[in-house]
Amino acid sequence: MNNQDIIQKLTTEHTAARDELIFLLDNLTDSDREALRKAAQATARTQFGNRIFIRGLIELSSVCKNDCYYCGLRRSNQNAVRYRLTPEQILSCCEQGYALGFRTFVLQGGEDGYFTDAVMTAIVRSIKQAYPDCAVTLSLGERGEASFQRLREAGADRYLLRHETADAAHYARLHPATMRAEERQRQLFALKRLGFQTGAGFMVGSPYQTTANLADDLLFLQRLQPQMCGIGPFIPHKDTPFRDRPAGSLELTLTLLSVIRLMHPQILLPATTALGTIHPKGREMGILHGANVVMPNLSPEEHRKDYSLYDNKICTGDEAAACIRCLAARMRGIGYQIVTDRGDYPDR
Ligand code: 5AD
Ligand code: FES
Numbered sequence: 001m002n003n004q005d006i007i008q009k010l011t012t013e014h015t016a017a018r019d020e021l022i023f024l025l026d027n028l029t030d031s032d033r034e035a036l037r038k039a040a041q042a043t044a045r046t047q048f049g050n051r052i053f054i055r056g057l058i059e060l061s062s063v064c065k066n067d068c069y070y071c072g073l074r075r076s077n078q079n080a081v082r083y084r085l086t087p088e089q090i091l092s093c094c095e096q097g098y099a100l101g102f103r104t105f106v107l108q109g110g111e112d113g114y115f116t117d118a119v120m121t122a123i124v125r126s127i128k129q130a131y132p133d134c135a136v137t138l139s140l141g142e143r144g145e146a147s148f149q150r151l152r153e154a155g156a157d158r159y160l161l162r163h164e165t166a167d168a169a170h171y172a173r174l175h176p177a178t179m180r181a182e183e184r185q186r187q188l189f190a191l192k193r194l195g196f197q198t199g200a201g202f203m204v205g206s207p208y209q210t211t212a213n214l215a216d217d218l219l220f221l222q223r224l225q226p227q228m229c230g231i232g233p234f235i236p237h238k239d240t241p242f243r244d245r246p247a248g249s250l251e252l253t254l255t256l257l258s259v260i261r262l263m264h265p266q267i268l269l270p271a272t273t274a275l276g277t278i279h280p281k282g283r284e285m286g287i288l289h290g291a292n293v294v295m296p297n298l299s300p301e302e303h304r305k306d307y308s309l310y311d312n313k314i315c316t317g318d319e320a321a322a323c324i325r326c327l328a329a330r331m332r333g334i335g336y337q338i339v340t341d342r343g344d345y346p347d348r
Helices: 003-013 018-026 030-048 089-098 115-128 143-151 166-175 182-191 211-226 252-264 271-280 282-288 320-333
Strands: 051-054 056-061 104-109 133-139 157-161 197-203 228-233 337-339
Touching: 003 018, 003 030, 003 197, 003 252, 018 211, 018 252, 030 051, 030 157, 030 252, 051 320, 056 089, 089 320, 104 115, 104 157, 104 337, 115 133, 115 143, 133 197, 143 182, 143 228, 157 228, 166 182, 182 197, 182 211, 197 252, 211 252, 228 252, 228 271, 252 271, 252 282, 271 282, 282 320
Parallel strands: 051 337, 056 104, 104 133, 133 157, 157 197, 197 228
Antiparallel strands: none
């Protein structure tokens, strides 16, 4: 086994065996990283040209009933400032976003009991009614199949639910016992069955993560075949049990973006805010390693800093219009172009 052959196989067959993935990740040379980057960038170019899709992220609630050890919004964090947007505030974010060229709105929040199915379906319906040419993506955690179905019937197009780590034992070291890897994965398959364009994903460099865990994350993606995948480096938050853990590495995150692009040529793959947080050019590098989506923040400025998943999150002080200008310039700077488009999975 050698890495050149494995990279070749990833590029042409879009797959690799578990032991090959582990070997590759354990023995990466600079020239391997470069080969992966080139192949992934070429694959993304073939699929999407120089077009980059944008998603307007609306962080609708910082309230969460969960207690994930890595996340600043965990319920045990007494220092977290909790807020909820009203339906009117959410609609007004969409109005601003639409004018700025967004055709996908991502409603993301903690698992907040206030946003019942009745409340959420009403919000989804009013967005779809006001902006029938837009996609609505939800990212609201585990709500169960019955809830997902109601949201789907209300018109939601996509759902993001990172699997966080495919390995049950690793998952148990990142979450309290009330949360289970099997349940998370079951809900992801339910989302796909219900016809959502479904997004999974994981953090790179989360505490206790091994290369075998990462290989299993990649293999989980191969089983699920999600339309989207969000990955970014773990970044410690000062008010969590993982405050003293090191952040995930830029290089490994970039390499995994490339591997995911090669294994899933058409996947919608964001260069995440977390990637932009650990390096000033992180999102640009993400695009150059095969990502094709960016997700600027449309949340009301007064709440930005309170949606604090990890420390030093970027763009918390910038208004949406400034962010989109900034990102457009950044993408132009590396030869890419932000487009006004729903940016659906190419198969649809
Ligand atoms: N560092 C990086 N990513 C994080 N997330 C939550 N906390 C952190 C952190 N400390 C990610 C999780 C979650 C998504 C919304 O943000 O993967 O699914
Ligand atoms: Fe927000 Fe650059 S993308 S300021």
